[in-house]
Amino acid sequence: MTQSFRLKDVGLINRNKKLSFKFNGKKYYGYEGDSLASALIANGVHLIGRSFKYHRPRGFFGAGVDEPYAIVQLYRNGETEPNIKATEQELFDGLEATSVNCWPSVNFDIGAINNFLRIFLPAGFYYKTFMWPKSFWFKIYEPFIRKAAGLGTASIKHDKERYEHKYEYCDLLIAGSGPSGLASAYAAAKNGARVILAEDKSRFGGTLLTSEVNIGNKSGKEWADGIISELKEMPNVTVKNRSQVFGYYDHNMLVMSERVSDHLPKTKEFHPKQRLWYIRAKEVLISSGSIERPIVFGNNDTPGVMLSSAAKEYMKVYGVLVGKKPLIFTNNDSGYETAIEFKKNGIDPLILDTRSNPKSEIINEAKDLNIKIKNSYVVVAAQGYKKVKSADISKISDDKEQLGNIENVKCDCICVSGYWTPTIHLASQSGNKTKFNEEIDAFVPGISKQNEKTLGAANGIYTLEETLKDSFEVGHEVSKKITNNENKVSFPNVVEKKSSIHDKFWCVPLPKGKNYKRFLDFQNDVAVSDIEIALREGYRSIEHVKRYTTLGMATDQGKTSNLNGLQLVSKIENKVVPAVGHTTFRPPYTPVSIGAIVGREVGKHSKPTRKSPMHSWHEKNNAVFVDAGVWLRPRYYKRGNEDLFEASKREAKNVRTNVGVCDVTTLGKIDIKGPDAAELLNRVYTNAWLKLPVGKARYGVMLREDGIVMDDGTTTRISENHYHMTTTTAQAANVLSHLEYYLQLVWPELNVNVVSSTEQWAGAAIAGPKSRNLLQKLFPNSDVSNEGLPFMGYMEGDLFGVKARIFRISFSGELAYEVNVESNNGNFMWEKIIEVGEQFEIQPYGTEALSTLRIEMGHVAGSELDGRTIPYDNSLEGLLSKKKDFIGKRSLIREAFTAEDRQKVVGVVPLDKKTSIPEGSHLVKDSKAPSPNPKLGYISASCWSVEYDNPFSLAILKDGKNMIGEKLFVMSPLKNKIIPVEIVSSHYVDPKGERVRS
């Protein structure tokens, strides 16, 4: 099919560039500069989808963001995207799109049976219909609704496209590039302000692209083009098209989504698909214009019924006729402008004007062009199923209550204009108290809460001259506040045709004996009768009516339906519209893709990846890594065909028999300096710190004020007023904040400084019976004997020319040391340890072996210190000083914390010494007790004990102190396991701790 509805030589499209595209599998052609909608209309395609509830045929209603119908599934470069407005999607070569919400096809849709059953699908039908019987929901109702309803399908593939976030600051953000946006941007920019001008569409100029006006002796479009090219040259101005300011948040933060590549067949290399701008603006000027309002009449959802402004835009911008026998139905002069445009393109329209005898320049022009006009006439109902074929029209009485004889006129489209509704979404989002403007029968912005002003049509100003005057003035005044400049631009001469006042008519009464559906919300299929039912059923608040009927709740957010809905409620309730009030506008103004919101923070980029200086060595030596907070740590080093279990067992065993080395760089480290450092430690840790000598380390536990254990670790006194604190990997950041809180706010009198030194040091734990032998080889000039460097001792040493810190501390329960060097020397240290350690059969070990070693020794770690346990629960009560106060001490005497049968950490061994115990399992007395089976505790950590070669777990168990020797059951419904176990001491290996001191 050729483009039989395409006009010759009209419009802003590029006819030299022909593009091919597919809709529902069929191939069509359009031009560069088309929207998908205009290209389809040019090809005579008006059936684009099915409605949400009744599955009635749907065509095009608008030409832009207000479009409620023409939502398609888009296919681009191997990806698919739902919820795309055909009116907003620019055509590109190779574009493919399909209808949504129809099944099996748009021409034969099974859901359309709803249309004939609609008497059973009234307001609130989802709430009412599918409630009974309950068992039907999952099997019958839901799958059926899912198949037949919905606005497209989200892709389940990984999105290969790139999305970016950008933060920007400016003096003025101006949303919308129509006459008010251009004038205010120009005035402000010329006055030195830093301006961002954002336009949703690809073309700048807004209504200037379609209106017959003259500014400064130029057509509206020429004037707009001139201003834009001048603004683009100015260094203090950023001009952005395809960019929708969709949200107005606190403290003048606005968010804008820029569709960088959506109009291209494929995103260019290194370009994002979309970019989300977070803009902090000193002042905001909202120039978002207005949206034409429909008039409600019978079957007003038939394809071919559309806004008159859209029909005009399709002609003037795209050179496309929406029909060849148009009927214009209007209550104001805007319909005449559309009719004149038809006439100029050789098409004869018929105008039905609800007014009895309107007079204006525009009307005179229409009359001069011999356009047929019927006054006091209305469209009663559209006729035709998949496309308008004719219209039932009638005269209407002056009180607008009585219809006359119904006549039928042939037409192929009905262009409706019910006057204009200011787009107040952004102003309302900002907290602006909107007010009702009687003259235009719509809400306009009122008192500002933030630094915003609304200009032009968005503010209910509908003449160009007034709009420009006001916008130049505001642009100048607002910029002057910021720049203190006085550069005023001169105001151009404006020529526009004067229009007459509109008729506040919005809904055509039903003729006797007819029961036409009259739709308010076109996307959610909410009709006049639905609102009537909601009110009859007792819903009063507009917010409730909205939710019950779903009026204005679709993806178009009621851009064309809100006001008519309010009109209806006010009429039935006999209230004025402002007394009914409007529902709250919330961001986003238009749908935003999830990809844009997430930005670059996907997959590995969702958080930083931190690697230790030894990372490349681990990689080269077959380490299998695990995420530990933001760090990547070796979990085990794979040898041959080993799996995790075998490798970790081998590594742990080697620590117990020879010597192992583990990368502990990730441990949190805090450098503490100052004369009151000891006092600080004494207050934050539960044990005593004032007498720790230089060159000694101590293990400490810190609590939150509520008595729960926050973290543990060792702190070493490096010199008189200098300490080195270690924290767990996970709590490093929290502990630093915790210390800063007390130092800055609670005890500012303490003379101490704390700073994170986690990344400054690389750490290696050397553990095992041969670790001292290895250390002697590594530090031949230091005395690392048991006397020279006793347990919990500290010294500095020389590691082949590199300065090192040597701590004799142990996490594995073996004789062990930790060596720290500056990060840059980390890899050198590691390679030396491995090289020298070879003679002692050293093996590196990962986090899995590390866990095994600490679990079988009964050392508590993150899985026990889980934010729910107190020191007693972890058998750390011996570290609670009785002599001094410390953070959280007062909480420990609370009743539950001192209960006789308080939970405590214990060891758990399966009776068969074979079955591994899943972490997170519950401990119960009787495995066959009826549900709910009283839970006595839970498994916090499990391992395979290399010492005894059987499974071993730690558990937090009620009355754990008195449970040693008891036989219980471990239950894991998740793994479907019931395991008989014995409770043993948590210190399964070396309970006296002799090895660490050997």
Place this chain on the structure above:
Amino acid sequence: MLHIKCPHCGMRSQNEFSYGGDASVKRPELGKDVSDQDWNNFVYNRKSLRGKHWELWQHLSGCRQWIKVERDTGSHEIFKTLKAEEEIS
């Protein structure tokens, strides 16, 4: 997203800060006897009020200083910010 004036660094976006709760809460002095009621009030009980509220924020991704912020919890308006050592007036 709020825009918070750090008394040390100037206007910064909320995502550089972390919230620290009611700034009027005073920790009981160490080593002194505290009644159960007073301790509970310090640890647990907070007014969840709508309106002007002095609260603590830490400029975590900035100068790391704890600051005091007077904010309207309903409108998010920020009236005043103080350094940790400055007294709420």
